[in-house]
Amino acid sequence: MQMKAIKLYFQTPLYMGGERGAIIPVHSDTIFGAIINALIYLNVDIEPFVGAFEENRFSISSAFPFRGEKLFFPKPFHINSYINKKIDKDPNLEGYLKLKKFKKKKFFDKENFEKMINGKIPDLDEINYEEKYGYKVADIPKIVLDRITVNSHLYHISQVFFEDNAGLYFLFQGDDEIFKNYIKPAIRLLGDEGIGGKRTWGLGKFKPKFEDIALKTQESDLFVTLSLTIPKNKNVLHLWDFIKRGDWIFTRNGKPRRKPTIMMVKEGSILNKDPGEIIDLDNYGNFSGEIGHKVLVNAKSFLIPVRWKH
Amino acid sequence: MEALKLEMLSPLHIGSGETLTPADFIANESEIIVLDLNKLFNMLISIGANIDEITEILETESYPWKKILKKYNLNPKEFERYSLKLIGNKGKYSMQVRAFIKSGGYPYIPGSSIKGAIRTAIMYKIVKNNPELLNQAVRKLYNEVKDLNSRGIGRVIKTADNWLEARIFGCNNRGYYEPKKDTLKGLIIRDSERISPRKLKVYGVWTIGERGTIPQYVEGLENVKIDFEFTIDENLLKLNYGEFNGTLKDINWEFIENALREFYEEVIKVELREIHKYGRYRDEVLEFYQDMQMKLESGEIPIRIGWGSGWYSTTLGVLLKTHPNFENLRRKLGLGRNPKTKKIVNDFPKTRRVANKKPLGWCFLKC
Numbered sequence: 001m002q003m004k005a006i007k008l009y010f011q012t013p014l015y016m017g018g019e020r021g022a023i024i025p026v027h028s029d030t031i032f033g034a035i036i037n038a039l040i041y042l043n044v045d046i047e048p049f050v051g052a053f054e055e056n057r058f059s060i061s062s063a064f065p066f067r068g069e070k071l072f073f074p075k076p077f078h079i080n081s082y083i084n085k086k087i088d089k090d091p092n093l094e095g096y097l098k099l100k101k102f103k104k105k106k107f108f109d110k111e112n113f114e115k116m117i118n119g120k121i122p123d124l125d126e127i128n129y130e131e132k133y134g135y136k137v138a139d140i141p142k143i144v145l146d147r148i149t150v151n152s153h154l155y156h157i158s159q160v161f162f163e164d165n166a167g168l169y170f171l172f173q174g175d176d177e178i179f180k181n182y183i184k185p186a187i188r189l190l191g192d193e194g195i196g197g198k199r200t201w202g203l204g205k206f207k208p209k210f211e212d213i214a215l216k217t218q219e220s221d222l223f224v225t226l227s228l229t230i231p232k233n234k235n236v237l238h239l240w241d242f243i244k245r246g247d248w249i250f251t252r253n254g255k256p257r258r259k260p261t262i263m264m265v266k267e268g269s270i271l272n273k274d275p276g277e278i279i280d281l282d283n284y285g286n287f288s289g290e291i292g293h294k295v296l297v298n299a300k301s302f303l304i305p306v307r308w309k310h
Numbered sequence: 311m312e313a314l315k316l317e318m319l320s321p322l323h324i325g326s327g328e329t330l331t332p333a334d335f336i337a338n339e340s341e342i343i344v345l346d347l348n349k350l351f352n353m354l355i356s357i358g359a360n361i362d363e364i365t366e367i368l369e370t371e372s373y374p375w376k377k378i379l380k381k382y383n384l385n386p387k388e389f390e391r392y393s394l395k396l397i398g399n400k401g402k403y404s405m406q407v408r409a410f411i412k413s414g415g416y417p418y419i420p421g422s423s424i425k426g427a428i429r430t431a432i433m434y435k436i437v438k439n440n441p442e443l444l445n446q447a448v449r450k451l452y453n454e455v456k457d458l459n460s461r462g463i464g465r466v467i468k469t470a471d472n473w474l475e476a477r478i479f480g481c482n483n484r485g486y487y488e489p490k491k492d493t494l495k496g497l498i499i500r501d502s503e504r505i506s507p508r509k510l511k512v513y514g515v516w517t518i519g520e521r522g523t524i525p526q527y528v529e530g531l532e533n534v535k536i537d538f539e540f541t542i543d544e545n546l547l548k549l550n551y552g553e554f555n556g557t558l559k560d561i562n563w564e565f566i567e568n569a570l571r572e573f574y575e576e577v578i579k580v581e582l583r584e585i586h587k588y589g590r591y592r593d594e595v596l597e598f599y600q601d602m603q604m605k606l607e608s609g610e611i612p613i614r615i616g617w618g619s620g621w622y623s624t625t626l627g628v629l630l631k632t633h634p635n636f637e638n639l640r641r642k643l644g645l646g647r648n649p650k651t652k653k654i655v656n657d658f659p660k661t662r663r664v665a666n667k668k669p670l671g672w673c674f675l676k677c
Contacts, residue, residue: 069644095485141326141327142422144426145426145431145624145625146467146468146469146470146625147433147471147474147475147624147625147626148451148471148474148625148626149467149468149470149471149625149643149645150445150472150624150625151467151468152468152472153468161532200498200500201422201500201501202420202421202500202501202539209434248490252545252546252549253549255550256490256553293600
């Protein structure tokens with residue numbers, strides 16, 4: 001499976017809001033929103049881009065960490081049950097402890113990820129459970145002083161700090177023309193403008209690098225999604241987890257407004273082929289009336305075939 | 311993005327919330343050597359030092375490392391993480407040093423500190439031209455606190471300026487301050503460039519006006535010039551003009567410059583009027599402020615940031631003090647309460663902080 005990896009080498013820390021442990025991965029709806037906003041800033045007509053996305057001519061994944069040459073992928077949810085069965089056959093304490101560590105591990109390198117999606121079990125002894133993903137989350141204290149009494153309000157914001165040769169990458173699959181005409185220029189602009197919150201402080205700036213990558217996959221009717229998704233048909237879900245999405249809508253020209261809370265299916269979930277959908281927030285309220293333009297949320301899936309034998 | 315230069319005239323300290331204790335450094339009469347404790351412990355272990363004894367010295371001595379290093383004949387310079395020149399005298403028995411905010415080991419000035427000071431100055435300029443705003447704010451606050459007990463007041467005291475802030479900078483339909491409707495979101499000030507840690511010094515800061523105090527020690531910067539990036543997003547201001555529902559509708563650099571000048575000129579005047587509160591440093595501080603006044607006449611833009619800048623520089627104090635009802639409000643809020651005697655002082659603000667014989671945090675901005 002041929003894809004493009006867009007590596008983001010961060011020059012400044014990244015702020016994504018949300019809870020401390022839940023900042024990475026940066027979800028596909030955020031990336032899509034940032035790309036659309038960058039295209040509008042570049043005065044590009046986005047209708048063909050959105051049209052192509054709706055027609056499934058391309059897809060965008062969430063952004064996962066990389067360190068050096070190593071790309072990390074999320075754990076497909078079917079693999080825990082695989083391992084459970086293996087341990088059941090040969091129950092011993094050592095195996096059990098390894099399983100616990102395996103279950104807690106958030107990301108796997110490409111080699112192990114390929115094993116998992118092709119129905120093989122990675123060697124539990126060879127996995128580096130202490131592996132670092134090239135980033136650290138730190139709470140930065142900030143203070144506001146009351147302008148009558150000078151009493152202080154202390155608050156913290158969580159920022160992600162990356163190692164020099166590490167960062168985040170996301171995958172693009174599909175039409176080369178779209179990649180060349182829309183994704184590349186948008187990402188280059190975002191590199192200077194920053195991605196995520198507190199861009200006015202200078203956070204989230206990066207240098208992009210575009211690479212081709214190939215994933216070894218086999219034919220299957222089951223898939224793992226590497227993006228957030230809302231499937232059109234709920235019966236396609238096999239193993240899944242939910243995530244609440246919300247917060248503010250970024251708009252350059254319109255009135256700021258909060259997003260409605262939307263439940264999405266998380267990266268790593270296993271489902272049948274379902275492209276997901278683009279959500280028009282007008283279905284949730286009079287958003288275009290209040291903000292001044294339409295707001296679309298990306299809930300399209302990024303599917304990788306996965307072999308899962310019982 | 312345009313460049314902004316900040317010149318620090320007097321010791322400036324912006325805290326990271328961390329403190330260095332004598333267990334982290336060796337203090338000489340003129341210098342503090344912050345130790346790389348990992349390296350030092352590794353060395354002590356490798357030479358077979360008695361760890362129990364070291365632990366005991368660490369627990370009992372006021373400056374433990376000096377004794378330990380002497381005992382094992384080790385040179386402190388070999389374990390130096392960085393060293394700081396000491397301005398003032400070393401603490402007799404012990405000293406804690408408040409650390410300067412750093413990123414990756416390098417001190418920097420947060421953009422939010424500069425923006426916060428600009429925000430106060432703008433607030434001052436607007437309230438000065440709308441005395442009714444101040445009247446309403448004081449009246450509203452007084453009505454709010456007059457029947458409250460001390461716990462209730464404790465809550466109000468942290469949010470006393472909320473009503474005023476919402477009126478000036480923008481509010482939502484419920485009347486609360488709303489950052490999305492704030493005109494100042496068009497003013498973007500980035501964190502400063504990294505500053506060499508070698509420029510940091512340790513200052514003994516005296517609180518004048520308190521009886522029998524000992525100095526507090528802080529890592530500070532003085533006589534350093536650094537660059538900032540700043541921008542006023544004209545496009546954002548234009549597009550969101552209809553959204554801004556506070557008194558402040560538009561900003562430009564000239565307006566900010568005037569606000570800073572007007573505000574700090576007034577602060578300096580008040581400080582000079584109360585110069586007797588600087589006690590034994592009165593003459594030096596008087597000279598410092600007179601010198602500043604002269605420089606202001608030649609067109610410099612003043613700004614005061616960081617810890618210890620005082621009530622007048624961080625609040626609308628210069629206006630509030632002139633309000634007839636403020637004294638009642640202040641007593642109700644407990645501003646100026648002596649932490650020991652619990653009595654409220656008559657002449658508020660009573661104390662002043664001084665380091666290197668200068669008031670803290672004064673800088674000039676250059677565009």
